[in-house]
Every structure is written in C-alpha cells, then in structure tokens.
Amino acid sequence: MTSIRRRLAVWTLVFGGLAFISVLGAPLIGTTPIRLARVFDRSLPFADNVDAQIFFIARLPRALAGALVGATLAASGVVLQALLRNPLATPFTLGVSAGSALGAMLAITFRLHLSMAGVSAVTAASFIGSLGAIGIVYGLARARHQGFSTNVLLLAGVTLNSFFSALILFVQYLADSSEALRTMRWLMGDLDIAGYGPLLASLPLCLVALLAFAWLPRPLNLLSLDTDAAASRGVNVLLVQRVAFFSSSLATGAAVSLGGPIGFIGIIVPHLVRLMVGSDHRIVLPASAFFGAAFLVACDVLARTAMAPVELPVGIITALVGGPFFLWLLVRQR
Amino acid sequence: MWVGVSRPRVALAGRLVALLLSTWVASASMAAAQDTKVAARGLQPPGTPPQRIVSVVPSVTETLFAIGAGPRVIAVSSFDTYPPEVAHLPKVGALFDPDVERILSLRPDLVVVYGSQTDLIAQLGRANIPTYVYRHGSLADITAGIRDLGVRLGLAGEGRRVAATIDGAMGEIRTRLKGGTRPRTLLVIGREPQSLRSINASGGIGFLHDLLELAGGANVFADVKRESLLVSTETILAKAPEVIIELHYSEPPIPEAIARERKAWTALSAVPAVKAGRVYLLYGGELVVPGPRVVVTAQTFARALHPDIMPW
Missing domain, CATH: 3.40.50.1980 (Nitrogenase molybdenum iron protein domain)
Structure with missing residues (x-):
C-alpha cells in the first residue's frame, strides 16, 4: 500500500508538474511579444492594455480550455478502455462525439443564433447532441438485459457513430458553401474561446466527472480483468459500469462542445502513460488526466504559432503528432 | 466469314483491319481529345454564338x-x-x-x-x-472576364460597356478618396455567431482584398498571400485594426440581433476599431458576388471606411 502511495505521489508530481508548467508557460509563448510587467500593470486600464488582453483573453483561456479538454478526454479514454475491456476504445467510440458533432452541424447549418451566458448556440447544440447520443446508447445497452451489456454498448456505440456520421454528411450537404466550411472547421477542433464563458459552462460537468473518476480506479482494476471476479470481490459491477459510462460520456460531451472533436488524445495518452507507469488504474487515471492536459496545451501552442498569422486547427496537430507516435508505439510493443 | 480464305491471308487481312481500326481509333480519340481541350479551354468552336x-x-x-x-x-x-x-x-x-x-x-x-x-x-x-x-480571381479578373464573355457570346460591345462602367465607378471612388487616410482594416468573412470563435479573414489576394484596398482601407493581412485565413484573437489584438468590416451573407436581421453580433467584439476592447466603435457589420449576399455588383461592395466599403468623404 505504501509503495502504491509513493508511486502515486511520484507520478502525480511528475505529470501534475508537467501540466502545471504547460498551463503556466503556454500564455507566455506566442507570435506577439508581450511584456509581463505590462500584463500585470494595474495602473493601465484593462480596456487599453493590449498585452494584458493578449495574455488574459487570447492565451490564458485557450491554455485552460486545452488543459480541461485534454485531461477530460485522456481520463475518459482510460475509463472507457477499462469499461469496454478494449484497448482501442476512445472517448469517441460510443457515439458521444458524433452526437455532439451532429448537434453542432445542425446549429451551424440552420443558423441558430441564440446564446446564453457566453455560450453560443453551436456549443449548446453540440452538448445537447451528446446527451441524445448518451441516452440512445444507454437505452440500447439496457434493453433486453438485466444488467448492462458492455458488448451491446460497444456495438451500439460503433453503429450509432456510423449512423450519426451519415446524418452529419447529410446536414453538411444541405448547408450552403460558407456554412459547410464552418462545419468542417468545427470538426477540426478549436480552443480559441476568447473569454471564460464557454470554459465556465463546461467546467462543472468536467469536474463532477473527474471526481467520479477518483472513485473508479480500484473497481476498474478488477473490472478490467473479469466482471465475475470483480463481483466476487465485492464490487457492485452494475453501479461501477453506470458511473464509468455516464461520467466519461458526459465529460466527453462537455469537452467536445468546448473544443470540438479533438482526436487521438483519448487513445494515445492512456497508452503512453501505461507504458511509463504500468497498468494500475490508481496511477494511470490521474497521470493520464495530467498528461492529457499538458499534451493538448502543447499541441495548441504549436497550432497557433506554427503557421502564424494563419491559425492551424488543433485537431490536425494532435492527429499529426499522435498518429505516427501511436504507430511507433504499436510496432515497438510487438 | 473467313471461310475459304487461307491462313496467311487471314492473318494479313486481320492485320490490315487491325491497322485501319487502330488508325481510326487513334484519329477519333485525338479528335475527341481536341474537342475536350477546346471545351476545357473555354474556346468557342467556329459558328454562331451560343443561344442556349x-x-x-x-x-x-x-x-x-x-x-x-x-x-x-x-x-x-x-x-x-x-x-x-x-x-x-x-x-x-x-x-x-x-x-x-x-x-x-x-x-x-x-x-x-x-x-x-x-x-x-x-x-x-x-x-x-x-x-x-x-x-474567382482579382478585381481585374472580373472586368477582364466580363469582356471575354462578351466576345464569346457575340456581345463584345456590351461586355466592353459593362466592364467600362465598373472601371469608371471604381475610378470615381479612387479619385474621391485620393490623398485620404488609409485605416488599417480587418475584413472578416465569417465567424461563429455571437462569439469570436473561428474568425475567417480576407488575406492579401482576391477581389475582396482588392475592393477593400480600392475603398481606401489597408488590409491588416495584405502580406498573407491567401484569399482567406483563419485568425486567432491574439493575432487580431496584435494587428490592432482601426476598422473592422464584417460580411454577413444574409438579409439584415432585426436591429437587436445586429447589436448582439456587434457586442461579441467588446471582448477585445483594446483593439482600436472596437474602442472607437468602428466595427461595421454589412449584410447582403450581393457583397461577396464577384460580378457586376462589385461596385456596390466597393461603395459600401468606402462608406464604412471614409464616412466623412462618402456619407451613408
């Protein structure tokens, strides 16, 4: 026990430190030189202080959004891989992101212009879409089963993904060219949220999910091996499965509505972390959350600086960095 | 069909037919290729001008x-x-x-x-x-295209007249704005409604950039050799435009909705255009059509950029 505590402390310090440094360091990096003294100069009114606005409006919300989305997607990936007992599961496997994308596509194509408390119609519609997908998948996994069939969950999720993808294409087809371009742009992921409204809207749900995740590692360790064995060791399998499914799915929905469906984080970060820390979920889960945060923040810095003043969609960077890296991991593991 | 013909002759006749066939196929395909080329180049084969x-x-x-x-x-x-x-x-x-x-x-x-x-x-x-x-191309390509289309349709005089009218109107705008200031301008061609996400701006090529420059604005992204680019809020803060012109491809909504759209920019209050209240939301699909109505777009841009010289 003490050994696991020590390892947890060491890895939390390592990965937590990495996430902390990246969130703190990212707002200092950019194509526009800013002076920190001027950023924090209280004698200048904020409305006139360009350096402060670049720091507090353009860069800091992005870094925080990147950290929240990265942590949520990476941790959700770990939970879903354990729940479905499938190493290829990602936060997007169960159709949540496709539902979310469909909501966003509908809002863009049909020009919904409502917004509340800094949250645009597209963000709200994408979250509603993810809730719809979660409801459908859960309903299917429960139907005709006393408990909660993870096989049905997986198959239903994959099928729903394809179905929603077809609907997304259909909605894109209906859109005129400027809207079609915006839908494509949304699918590539974007963290330039220009303020704290969208962040505050997603934060509560992500925090609740991360808290639920804190309760999950021990039962997930047993569950990822065998549900019967877990039940015989006193694990309330159905409850754990439900908590794992709802917390990871809702968090994914919140993260995707904030930053778009940013790929690869939910699969490469958990695997990379497992390579470094082993497979105990008590360490893998927090370490993945921290590393996911650091990874996405770093990718976003690259997205906004690599081709400046042109902004690169962050989803392209995560896929470009993540894809080859993951393949290298696969080959190396063999 | 070949009954009664000896084998070598069959072979010879066969070869002859094959030769003739291949020559015919080759010439036919060359002709077809030429037709396609002619069509693809947009050249009119000789004859009467198109009627349908x-x-x-x-x-x-x-x-x-x-x-x-x-x-x-x-x-x-x-x-x-x-x-x-x-x-x-x-x-x-x-x-x-x-x-x-x-x-x-x-x-x-x-x-x-x-x-x-x-x-x-x-x-x-x-x-x-x-x-x-x-x-789509530059502003010069629009008038050149009109003249070209006139020639192609046997309406060369009309084509020249329409192109000259456009050139004249543009020249008039230029003359009126001559020697005036050239405010640094951000031309936004798309963004997420009521937020500053996914901002798409005009780069330094294309007819919209040309119209902006003609209407007396200095495009802040003139050095980016692209028609459009996705820009971050940081870049906009750094470029510090004095005027922001935003194009919406729909009919103007109710004034409250326009006010809500304009309010999204208040998040970047350090941008001179926002501070000075010089964010112009222009509505109308005709503003982005690279056809004869570019004159309307140029005049609208000029009014937004120089209300003192060209009042609304």
Missing part, C-alpha cells in the same frame, strides 16, 4: 444578364437568386452537386462551369458541349 446557356456559377449568371445575354440563359445553379428573372428558370445543382443529366437534357450549347468542376467539364466534353470555365 446553362450557368452553374451565380456570379457569371449576373454577368450574362448584365451584358444582355439573359434571354439566352435556360438554366442556372441552385444558389442563383439574382437577377429576379432567374427565379423561374430550371435549377441544375451547384458547385458540388451539378445535375449532369438535367444539364444534358436541356441541350445547351454553352455551359458555364467553375474551374474545379473537372468531372463536369470532362462529361460535357464527352458530350461535345462547349464550356466556359470560370474561376
């Missing part, structure tokens, strides 16, 4: 009507709304989904296509239907 025109490019449709070829237009794209006469014409798809069958069934003698519609161009080429290939 299908246009799947809305901006060229406008030009066709402006130069007096409107009565010859028999079908237009699904996105065509101007001039009002197009309302009753058959719609034959658009850039991504041209309805080839419908186009062929209308028996056109000229189809106006966009340069990237290579499949459509090839299909029309196979059917021996001449095409006029169009691509």
Whole structure:
C-alpha cells in the first residue's frame, strides 16, 4: 500500500508538474511579444492594455480550455478502455462525439443564433447532441438485459457513430458553401474561446466527472480483468459500469462542445502513460488526466504559432503528432 | 466469314483491319481529345454564338444578364437568386452537386462551369458541349472576364460597356478618396455567431482584398498571400485594426440581433476599431458576388471606411 502511495505521489508530481508548467508557460509563448510587467500593470486600464488582453483573453483561456479538454478526454479514454475491456476504445467510440458533432452541424447549418451566458448556440447544440447520443446508447445497452451489456454498448456505440456520421454528411450537404466550411472547421477542433464563458459552462460537468473518476480506479482494476471476479470481490459491477459510462460520456460531451472533436488524445495518452507507469488504474487515471492536459496545451501552442498569422486547427496537430507516435508505439510493443 | 480464305491471308487481312481500326481509333480519340481541350479551354468552336446557356456559377449568371445575354440563359445553379428573372428558370445543382443529366437534357450549347468542376467539364466534353470555365480571381479578373464573355457570346460591345462602367465607378471612388487616410482594416468573412470563435479573414489576394484596398482601407493581412485565413484573437489584438468590416451573407436581421453580433467584439476592447466603435457589420449576399455588383461592395466599403468623404 505504501509503495502504491509513493508511486502515486511520484507520478502525480511528475505529470501534475508537467501540466502545471504547460498551463503556466503556454500564455507566455506566442507570435506577439508581450511584456509581463505590462500584463500585470494595474495602473493601465484593462480596456487599453493590449498585452494584458493578449495574455488574459487570447492565451490564458485557450491554455485552460486545452488543459480541461485534454485531461477530460485522456481520463475518459482510460475509463472507457477499462469499461469496454478494449484497448482501442476512445472517448469517441460510443457515439458521444458524433452526437455532439451532429448537434453542432445542425446549429451551424440552420443558423441558430441564440446564446446564453457566453455560450453560443453551436456549443449548446453540440452538448445537447451528446446527451441524445448518451441516452440512445444507454437505452440500447439496457434493453433486453438485466444488467448492462458492455458488448451491446460497444456495438451500439460503433453503429450509432456510423449512423450519426451519415446524418452529419447529410446536414453538411444541405448547408450552403460558407456554412459547410464552418462545419468542417468545427470538426477540426478549436480552443480559441476568447473569454471564460464557454470554459465556465463546461467546467462543472468536467469536474463532477473527474471526481467520479477518483472513485473508479480500484473497481476498474478488477473490472478490467473479469466482471465475475470483480463481483466476487465485492464490487457492485452494475453501479461501477453506470458511473464509468455516464461520467466519461458526459465529460466527453462537455469537452467536445468546448473544443470540438479533438482526436487521438483519448487513445494515445492512456497508452503512453501505461507504458511509463504500468497498468494500475490508481496511477494511470490521474497521470493520464495530467498528461492529457499538458499534451493538448502543447499541441495548441504549436497550432497557433506554427503557421502564424494563419491559425492551424488543433485537431490536425494532435492527429499529426499522435498518429505516427501511436504507430511507433504499436510496432515497438510487438 | 473467313471461310475459304487461307491462313496467311487471314492473318494479313486481320492485320490490315487491325491497322485501319487502330488508325481510326487513334484519329477519333485525338479528335475527341481536341474537342475536350477546346471545351476545357473555354474556346468557342467556329459558328454562331451560343443561344442556349446553362450557368452553374451565380456570379457569371449576373454577368450574362448584365451584358444582355439573359434571354439566352435556360438554366442556372441552385444558389442563383439574382437577377429576379432567374427565379423561374430550371435549377441544375451547384458547385458540388451539378445535375449532369438535367444539364444534358436541356441541350445547351454553352455551359458555364467553375474551374474545379473537372468531372463536369470532362462529361460535357464527352458530350461535345462547349464550356466556359470560370474561376474567382482579382478585381481585374472580373472586368477582364466580363469582356471575354462578351466576345464569346457575340456581345463584345456590351461586355466592353459593362466592364467600362465598373472601371469608371471604381475610378470615381479612387479619385474621391485620393490623398485620404488609409485605416488599417480587418475584413472578416465569417465567424461563429455571437462569439469570436473561428474568425475567417480576407488575406492579401482576391477581389475582396482588392475592393477593400480600392475603398481606401489597408488590409491588416495584405502580406498573407491567401484569399482567406483563419485568425486567432491574439493575432487580431496584435494587428490592432482601426476598422473592422464584417460580411454577413444574409438579409439584415432585426436591429437587436445586429447589436448582439456587434457586442461579441467588446471582448477585445483594446483593439482600436472596437474602442472607437468602428466595427461595421454589412449584410447582403450581393457583397461577396464577384460580378457586376462589385461596385456596390466597393461603395459600401468606402462608406464604412471614409464616412466623412462618402456619407451613408
């Protein structure tokens, strides 16, 4: 026990430190030189202080959004891989992101212009879409089963993904060219949220999910091996499965509505972390959350600086960095 | 068929037929290739000017009507709304989904296509239907295109007249603004409603950039050699535009909705344009059509940039 505590402390310090440094360091990096003294100069009114606005409006919300989305997607990936007992599961496997994308596509194509408390119609519609997908998948996994069939969950999720993808294409087809371009742009992921409204809207749900995740590692360790064995060791399998499914799915929905469906984080970060820390979920889960945060923040810095003043969609960077890296991991593991 | 003919002669005759066939196929395919080339280049084979025109490019449709070829237009794209006469014409798809069958069934003698519609161009080429290939370009390309289309349709005089009217109107704007200030301007061509996400701005090439510069604005992204670019809020803060012009491709909504859209910019209060209240939201699909109505766009830009010289 003490050994696991020590390892947890060491890895939390390592990965937590990495996430902390990246969130703190990212707002200092950019194509526009800013002076920190001027950023924090209280004698200048904020409305006139360009350096402060670049720091507090353009860069800091992005870094925080990147950290929240990265942590949520990476941790959700770990939970879903354990729940479905499938190493290829990602936060997007169960159709949540496709539902979310469909909501966003509908809002863009049909020009919904409502917004509340800094949250645009597209963000709200994408979250509603993810809730719809979660409801459908859960309903299917429960139907005709006393408990909660993870096989049905997986198959239903994959099928729903394809179905929603077809609907997304259909909605894109209906859109005129400027809207079609915006839908494509949304699918590539974007963290330039220009303020704290969208962040505050997603934060509560992500925090609740991360808290639920804190309760999950021990039962997930047993569950990822065998549900019967877990039940015989006193694990309330159905409850754990439900908590794992709802917390990871809702968090994914919140993260995707904030930053778009940013790929690869939910699969490469958990695997990379497992390579470094082993497979105990008590360490893998927090370490993945921290590393996911650091990874996405770093990718976003690259997205906004690599081709400046042109902004690169962050989803392209995560896929470009993540894809080859993951393949290298696969080959190396063999 | 070859009964009674000895084997060597069969072989010889066979070879002869094959030779003749191959020559015929080669010459036929060369002719077809030439036809396709002619069509793809947008050159008119000799003969009378086209009388049955299908246009799947809305901006060229406008030009066709402006130069007096409107009565010859028999079908237009699904996105065509101007001039009002197009309302009753058959719609034959658009850039991504041209309805080839419908186009062929209308028996056109000229189809106006966009340069990237290579499949459509090839299909029309196979059917021996001449095409006029169009691509968006600079402001100079618009007037050159109008003159070219006039020549192609036997309306060279009308084409020259329309182009000269545009050149004249542009010259007048230039003269009126001569020697005036050139405010640093951000031209936004798209963003997420009521937020500052996914901001798409005009780069340093294309007719919108040309119109902005002509209307007395200095495009803050003039050095980016692209028609459009995705920009971050940081870049906008750093570029510090004095005027922001934002194009919306719809009819103006209620004033409250316009006010809500303008309010999104208040998040960047350090930007001079926001501070000075010089964020202009311009509504209307005609503003982004690279056709004869570019004069309206140029005048609208000039009024936003220089209200003292060109009042609204």
